Amino acid sequence: MQNGFINHLDLSVADLAISSVFYDKVLGRLGYTRTSEYEGEVPCWVRARAGATLSIGLHQARLATPHNRYSVGLHHLAFHLGSRAQVDRFHEFLLAERIGTVLDAPAEYDYTPGYYALFFADPDGIKLELVYEPRFDPPASA
Numbered sequence: 001m002q003n004g005f006i007n008h009l010d011l012s013v014a015d016l017a018i019s020s021v022f023y024d025k026v027l028g029r030l031g032y033t034r035t036s037e038y039e040g041e042v043p044c045w046v047r048a049r050a051g052a053t054l055s056i057g058l059h060q061a062r063l064a065t066p067h068n069r070y071s072v073g074l075h076h077l078a079f080h081l082g083s084r085a086q087v088d089r090f091h092e093f094l095l096a097e098r099i100g101t102v103l104d105a106p107a108e109y110d111y112t113p114g115y116y117a118l119f120f121a122d123p124d125g126i127k128l129e130l131v132y133e134p135r136f137d138p139p140a141s142a
């Protein structure tokens with residue numbers, strides 16, 4: 001058990017079918033497994049490793065208000081990747097699959113040394129990020 005780690009994250013989406021296709025591809029490529037849907041209608045993807053499990057679920061929005069990351073609520077959601085090459089390959093994957101909207105192609109940012117990220121949006125404009133940060137690399141073995 002990893003106390004304090006995020007256990008699950010649920011997003012409200014405008015069109016459950018469209019977003020399910022998108023998240024099937026994106027989360028599938030990130031190693032998540034689509035699970036049986038809970039509450040009868042919630043598509044859910046799960047990834048578990050070393051005592052931490054994260055599930056991501058989708059809910060049909062009940063209000064037509066579009067997402068705006070500059071209003072109160074979620075600004076963006078970032079996923080780790082293990083290398084710059086993986087970030088580049090994910091970018092190529094998005095373009096090849098014609099899913100999502102690339103907001104910023106892979107580039108280095110000065111947030112932390114070597115920070116390398118790709119930003120894209122889901123079908124509702126929710127901003128997603130894939131990031132490689134060398135500071136999280138496992139220590140080199142002697």
Ligand SMILES: [Zn+2]
Binds near residue numbers: 076
């Ligand atoms: Zn970020």
